[in-house]
Amino acid sequence: MANRSWLLKLAVGGLSRASCRYKSTQPPAKSVTDEQVQKLLTRMTGLDLDKVFKTRREPLSQPLYKLVDEHQLKKSQMETVQRARELLKMPPVLPQRKEKGELIQDDTKLAGLEDTNVVFTDISQTESNSSRRIVVREKNGNLRGATWDERDRMCQIYFPALGRQLTLPAMLQGNDLARLLKEQRHKEVLERANIQCEPDSKDYIRVHHMVYDDIDQRGLYDLLRSTRHFGGLLWYLMTRQLLKGILEEMLEKNLMEDAIDLVGLFKLCYPDHELSKNLTKAGKKCVQEFCEHQGWTDLAALASTKIDGGEPRSAQAQ
Amino acid sequence: MSVRIRLALHGCTNRPFYHIVVAPSKFKRDGRHLEQVGSYDPLTNTNNEKLVALNIERIKYWLSVGAQPTIPVYKLLGMAGLLPIHPRMYLEAERTRNAAATKSKSSETESTESEPQPKTA
Numbered sequence: 001m002a003n004r005s006w007l008l009k010l011a012v013g014g015l016s017r018a019s020c021r022y023k024s025t026q027p028p029a030k031s032v033t034d035e036q037v038q039k040l041l042t043r044m045t046g047l048d049l050d051k052v053f054k055t056r057r058e059p060l061s062q063p064l065y066k067l068v069d070e071h072q073l074k075k076s077q078m079e080t081v082q083r084a085r086e087l088l089k090m091p092p093v094l095p096q097r098k099e100k101g102e103l104i105q106d107d108t109k110l111a112g113l114e115d116t117n118v119v120f121t122d123i124s125q126t127e128s129n130s131s132r133r134i135v136v137r138e139k140n141g142n143l144r145g146a147t148w149d150e151r152d153r154m155c156q157i158y159f160p161a162l163g164r165q166l167t168l169p170a171m172l173q174g175n176d177l178a179r180l181l182k183e184q185r186h187k188e189v190l191e192r193a194n195i196q197c198e199p200d201s202k203d204y205i206r207v208h209h210m211v212y213d214d215i216d217q218r219g220l221y222d223l224l225r226s227t228r229h230f231g232g233l234l235w236y237l238m239t240r241q242l243l244k245g246i247l248e249e250m251l252e253k254n255l256m257e258d259a260i261d262l263v264g265l266f267k268l269c270y271p272d273h274e275l276s277k278n279l280t281k282a283g284k285k286c287v288q289e290f291c292e293h294q295g296w297t298d299l300a301a302l303a304s305t306k307i308d309g310g311e312p313r314s315a316q317a318q
Numbered sequence: 319m320s321v322r323i324r325l326a327l328h329g330c331t332n333r334p335f336y337h338i339v340v341a342p343s344k345f346k347r348d349g350r351h352l353e354q355v356g357s358y359d360p361l362t363n364t365n366n367e368k369l370v371a372l373n374i375e376r377i378k379y380w381l382s383v384g385a386q387p388t389i390p391v392y393k394l395l396g397m398a399g400l401l402p403i404h405p406r407m408y409l410e411a412e413r414t415r416n417a418a419a420t421k422s423k424s425s426e427t428e429s430t431e432s433e434p435q436p437k438t439a
């Protein structure tokens with residue numbers, strides 16, 4: 001693995017570095033939920049059972065021993081793989097939600113009645129949090145819909161989600177976030193962001209982009225490999241055409257099938273790109289051709305040495 | 319005796335908190351009720367807001383079968399946009415605005431009086 005020095009400091013408060021690294025390209029032809037895209041992302045995520053079912057702290061209990069025959073052992077192994085596949089399902093990747101807070105009623109004759117805003121939440125049991133009516137009567141008498149920040153807070157007060165805080169945790173912002181990324185605790189940050197924020201909220205997207213950027217700049221892709229966040233990372237890099245780092249890592253780690261899938265994903269997402277049209281070879285040689293067309297001669301040389309080698313993907317990860 | 323939608327005072331000393339309940343008028347204020355349909359916190363929170371929770375579905379049902387909201391509850395429902403604004407609210411708002419205007423005017427005149435007036439020849 002080539003040593004990468006961490007050159008940029010993370011900006012406090014989340015000025016997204018993605019904004020200065022993003023090359024504006026046309027949006028991909030397929031959406032992230034497309035079946036073929038999902039298939040490729042799942043394959044590239046891999047399935048390392050030791051990582052998915054890593055030892056973790058739990059309340060002490062008596063160990064359970066079972067005497068099973070070969071058939072039952074195989075069945076339980078298959079069930080384990082199935083459970084792992086469930087745990088590796090990608091969380092949703094959504095565009096940022098549009099701001100709310102539209103004016104409902106203009107009533108300035110009520111100005112002075114209250115010296116603060118009054119927030120009304122509909123706590124009907126049949127409503128879901130996304131459609132719940134939440135309105136705010138302002139100090140100047142106007143009645144408006146609640147902003148997303150107010151909505152999230154009210155839903156958390158009256159219908160608390162497990163593990164979620166009322167205010168954004170310190171570990172997802174500023175210096176604390178920077179420190180955690182320095183300590184390579186990217187997975188923890190993403191897990192916390194997934195619990196705390198809605199997938200289309202500003203903070204969720206900001207944290208995810210910061211983590212992905214840091215991983216890409218420091219070449220730490222393996223931290224997220226075989227976790228449910230790897231698909232999101234790949235999609236982020238694909239839509240911003242930041243493929244050199246990850247391709248290099250895949251080649252160095254002998255993951256030729258993953259590299260082929262990455263090029264395949266590029267062709268799927270950007271079929272009208274001149275690069276996609278020029279890729280004629282199939283299989284392992286396609287990777288070398290992709291690198292040559294991109295002008296990455298060092299990677300092309302590396303790919304040519306790997307054409308005859310490469311570890312086959314495990315049967316479980318198919 | 320009729321069924322009311324009213325505020326029942328809970329919380330503790332120096333910390334009021336109201337439950338919006340449906341109860342016949344003969345039941346005690348904080349006692350037995352038919353159903354709780356919301357809550358109202360009269361104290362401002364750290365985000366400078368007052369929070370009111372309303373089970374709109376159930377409130378609409380009780381209103382449809384003839385429950386009468388008391389004036390404070392009527393005001394809350396008016397502010398929420400469920401019922402029309404109570405006329406007293408416009409009155410109170412105007413009075414608060416006038417009082418604030420008078421107070422600021424009197425404080426202005428006090429400050430001009432305290433300044434030494436120039437001697438006229």
